[in-house]
Each structure stands twice: as C-alpha cells, then as structure tokens.
Amino acid sequence: MELLINPKICKDIGPISNLEKNLDNERTKYIIRKEFRRLSGRKKLGLLWLIFDPMATTLVYFLVLQVFRTNVNAESMIIGITMFRIFTASIKSGMNALSDFSGGIKAERIRTSVLLKAKFGYRIIDTSLQCLGVIIILILGFSTNFIGLLALFFSCQILGILSEGFGLSFSLIVKRIPDLGNLINYFLLLMFFASPVLYPMNMTTGMHYEINRFNPFSYFVEIVRECADLGSVIYDIGDNRIFIISAIIVLISIKGFSSLDKIRWEISTWS
C-alpha cells in the first residue's frame, strides 16, 4: 500500500488488506480500552464508577430538591439529569478531540477511520454504562415502564453521538481560541437550568417555554418523558420545528465527524 501526502490529504492508495483491517480493529479496541483506563485510573472500583456516578449525582439533586420542597416529579428529574450529563460529556469530548491524534500509538501513524471508530465505540459504551445505573434506579424506585426505559437508552445513544459530532464541529475554533471553551462551559451551565432538565417542559411558561421549543435537548428529554408516561409537551412543540432543528443538528454533527481527517491534517503544523 502506498501513502500519498500533499497539502490537502494524507491517504492510503489502493485496497486495504485483511491484515491491515485486522490491525485497524485491534487499534480501535486498544484506543477504547485506553480511554476507559484513563477514566478508571487507579480507582479500586474502576469502571463501576461510570455506573455509580450518575446514580449518586441524581440522588444528590433529588435530595437537594426535597430540601427546597419543590414540586418536581423525581422520575422526570432523574431522566433529565441523566440525559444532560450525557449531552455535556459528549459535547466536551468532541470539542477536546484535537488534543491527541495518536490514539496512544506514538511510533506510527494510525488511520483517521480508526480514531473515528474508536470514538463511536467509546461513546456507545460510555453512554450504556451511564444509563445502566439510572435504569436500575428507575426500575427499583419508580417501576418505570419498559418503553420508557428503552426510549431513555436509545435517546441517550443518539443524543451522545450527535453531541459528540456537534462538539467536533467546534473543536477547531476552540483550539484556535481556547477562551471559547470557557464561554461554552458557561453556556452549558445556563442550559442546565434553563432547559427542561430538573423539571418537565410543561412547568415552563411564556418566553422560557418559547425558547425551549427551539432547544433540541428538549425534544430528546420530552420524548423519553412521553414514553415513560410522565406527561410531556412534545406534541405541542410542532412537527416542522422539530424536524428542521433536528435536521440542522444532524447535519452539523455529520460535518463534525466527516471533517475529522481534514482537521487532523490542518492542525498538524500548528505550533
């Protein structure tokens, strides 16, 4: 196989052999394992923390809201917090994707397709583990229906992947202007309180409600609440609006994933 390098691309010419495909698979698995090791580190419970952490965080919020005697459905809140955690974790992971393109394999160039596959694999496993703990709470504590649990699991997967791609689209500009990272963090904090995370969207009114009709996060969380028979306003948001905004998010996300190779190549000479 020949590697062709010019200012626009760095790509393999010719078919990829089975041996190379197997090597790519090994590398994908290696990168995913490495990412999870980085998270679990030297902790005794290791990856179990990925399951426990959303459970513990959700319970803390639940207790805090109990103290303030707010009239919020706990089940609805647990779903909102879980989905928002996955949303922010995926966006931040996408935005920080440019910090390392070696995948931990420092002595040889690896194909961008390997990095992409590892990114998808990691996101799916991470989201599954985060959902698992919360699903256990929802089953044991609230007897949430099966359709609601399924909707939570699959909505989280889609939300995670779309958010990762969305974050990737902004990674180049965040790399160029690191200050934007801080601004985005503030925006996400604002979104946490303004979006229907701690409360269902039917508790919002006026301008607050109208803004959330344009907030794609609302669509995901309200669909899950609807499936879990918790009541939602998903049918009031408007089909056309949901379709158009979702399509824009999907396109931005696809652009993020598809431009990874180009971005990787462009920043290779940034000092």
Next chain:
Amino acid sequence: MVINLSSVILENIDIEYKEHKKSFFQMQESNGDLRALEDINIEVKSGEIIGLIGKNGAGKSTLLKSFAGLIRPSKGVIKITGRVILLAGTDPGFYPDLSGRKNIRELGSAYGVAKDKLGHFEDKVIDFAQIGDAIDRDFRGYSTGMRGKLGFGFITSLKANILLIDETLGVGDLEFRKKAQLRLRESINNSEIVIISTHSLGLAKEICTRGILLDKGRLIFDGDMTEAIEEYKKTIR
C-alpha cells in the same frame, strides 16, 4: 509477479509551522509562519541507510515527521511505500497504570504483533530491557532509565519496512547506549530503509550509506556520507 519494494519520494516539499496570535481580536490571522523546510526533493530506495545531519533547528525532526505522515506539507507531494515506524524518544505509548509486561502485550497487539507471536515478542523486549522484577510493576513507578530501556526494546522489536530514528541514542547510560547500538544494527538489518537523524557523526559514518545535510530548512548536500560530514563541518566552522 509484482514486488512492492519500500520507497520514499519527496517532491518540492515545503513545510511551514503556523503560529496563531494570542490576541482574542486577531483570532483569524496567523502570523510569523515558520518555514521549517524549503523545496526538498529526495528519493529513497529500498536498501539505503541514510544519515540526516545538520545543526539544531535545521529541519531534521520535521523531515522525519513528514516521512512518517505526521505533518502536512504546505507544498509538494510525498509518496511512501511500506510500513513506517518512527523511533523518536523512547515511549511508544505505554500506559502508566499497567505493568511493563501488560503494556508490552497490549501495545504489541496495537502495533500489529500477531497473537501467536506475542509471547516471543514479549521475551524479546524483556531480554533487551533487563529490568528484572520491575517488569511486573506498574510502569508509573519506573525510572527514566527503565522507561528508556523498555521503550527502545519495544520499538526496535517491531518489524518496519521503513525505520526512522530521531536522536534516540542520546538517552541512557553508557552501558545502555552500547546495547542500544547493537540492537539498532539488528533493526537496521531487518528494515528495508533506515533514516537516522543524528549528531553522532562517527555512528553516521560507520553505518550510513548516504548522507543528507540540512541547513535552515534547505537541502545543502545529498550523497556519500563521508562527503556529507565534510560539508557539515564546513557549515559549523
């Protein structure tokens, strides 16, 4: 029958590093672009051992990275046939919270060592590193010397068509350097193309069949290694 011999071809290569202004309001502009390589034309064929020499900042490491497909040229074309391994530093990517032995096995798979050959590969790396019982301790606790031995042993145990070496022999104590030189010769014999960036002119003269001299990003000389060294000496007088 078609035989694909390894080769590296660089045609009219320029490489510029982009430096971005820190000022928030001038975010779109890049300024002070540093031209690291200028109009480089090199063709390397199977069987050649090339010594890359030049002062610090001449562009040697940048040239090696471009051979490895790690950085983008701003002009020109590079064509590489064969598997390229870059030995720059002595860390192939070891994970701190795994033992040396586990690192060898895990990373070995990621570098394409077949499962049935992992045992032999592990023995080869450990035989070279000779770090005793530490091989089963976490990599995090290794001294710099131990890390160097394990990393060098690991990378030189991999099979590469094109082996790029960047100043690695400067690390470690005298004993390690002697051992590393022997191991390096073994790796050179197993590779089709070797390109060594070095300040060790004696080593370059001894093992290289061709010398390339760089100065301020330009190719000054390309030919016999002994002549390249003579040219290099002229530039530092």
